[in-house]
Amino acid sequence: MTGTNNKRQLSGLIVGSLVALSFGTVFVMVNSAELSSPWQLVIRVVAVLVAAGLLVLVFRTERASTPAQQSDVAGFSDPAYRYAVIFEVVALFGGLFVINGVLKKPDVAVAWVAVVVGLHFFPLGRAWRMPFYYWLGGAMTVLGLAGFLAHAAGASAATVALISGVGSGFALYAAVLMGIRDTRSRQVAAAAR
Template sequence: MTRFLGVYIGAGFGLAFVLANTGPPLDPALALVLRVLAVAALVGVVALSLVLGRRPAPDGGRPGDDTPALRFGPFYGAVVAAEVVLILGGIQALRLLDAPDQANVCWIALVVGLHFFPLARYWRTREILVVALYLSVLGAAGLAMVFSGHPAWAPFVSGVLSGAGMLGGLLVSLAVPFLSGRRAAGPGATAA
C-alpha cells in the first residue's frame, strides 16, 4: 500500500483545506454540504485505493506495478523542509505586513502548489504538474484578492477550491483504473 502513500497525503491535505476554510461568507448550509462532500471524497479515495491495491492485474501482477514508485528519500525531505520554512516564514512576513488573516491560506496554497514542481521532476510524473499549477494559481489568486481589498472570499478560492480540486483529482485518478479494470473483467465477472 506504500504506492498509495502520496494519494493519502494529498487526500488528507485536500480534506483539511476544505474543512478549515468552509466558513463565512459561505452560507452555513452550503458549508455543511461542502464538508460532507469532502469527507465522502476522502472515503471514496481510501476505498478505491484499497480495492485497486488488492486487485490482480491481467498479467498476474498488481495494477500500477509498471508505474514508477514515488520516492520519499532525502530530496523529498529537503523539498518538504523548504516548504515548511516558506510557509512559516511567509505567514510571519504577512503578519508583519498587517495582511488580513485570510492571506495565510492563500500563501499556504501557493507554497504547496510550488512544492509540487520539483517533486514532479524528481518523481518523473508530469501529472503532478497539473496539481502544482492548479494550487499555485488558486493561491496567487487568493493573495491578489486579499491585497486588492477583497479578502472575504479568498479562503474559498485558495482553500476550499484547492482542497476540492485535490480530492476530485485523486478520485478521478483512482476511478479510471477501477472502472477500466471492471470493463476488462467482462460483464459477468466480478472484480474485487
C-alpha cells in the same frame, strides 16, 4: 493483500492518496468555516462524501493490482524530495511570519499556503515521476495567487479561503482521482501484454 502469503507494503497510490485526502479534507473543513449557512455544511458534506468515495476507489484499485515491481524511482531518498520539503518548511513558516506578524494580513495566509504547497509539487513530480503532480502544483499555485488577487480587489476573508483553501482541497481530491486513473491505465496496459 492478495490471497497469497505475500506481504505487500503500502503502495505509493495508497500513501499518496491518504496524504492528499487528509490534507484536502483539512483544507476544505478549515477554510469553509466562515461561509454562510447552508454553504458551509453543503461544502463540508460534499468534501467528506468525495473523500470517502475516493478512498474506496483507491483501495479497490490497489486490491486489483499486482505487487509493484522495483523501479528506479528514488522517491523519498531523491535529493529533489528533500529540497522540496526544506523549501516548503522555510517558505511556509517564513512567509506566514511575515504575513501574520509583520504585515498583519491573516486573511491571505491560506493563499500563501496554497502557493507554497503548490510549488512544492513540481520537484515532487520529478522525484516520483508523477507528471500529474505538475498539474496539481500549477492548480494550487494559481488558486493561491487568485486568493491574493481577490483580497487585493477587496474580497472578504471567507472568499479568499473559499478560492485558495477550499479550491486547493478539491484540487488534492482531483489529484487522487488522477492517481487512480493512472494506476488503472498501467494495470490495463500490463494486462494487455
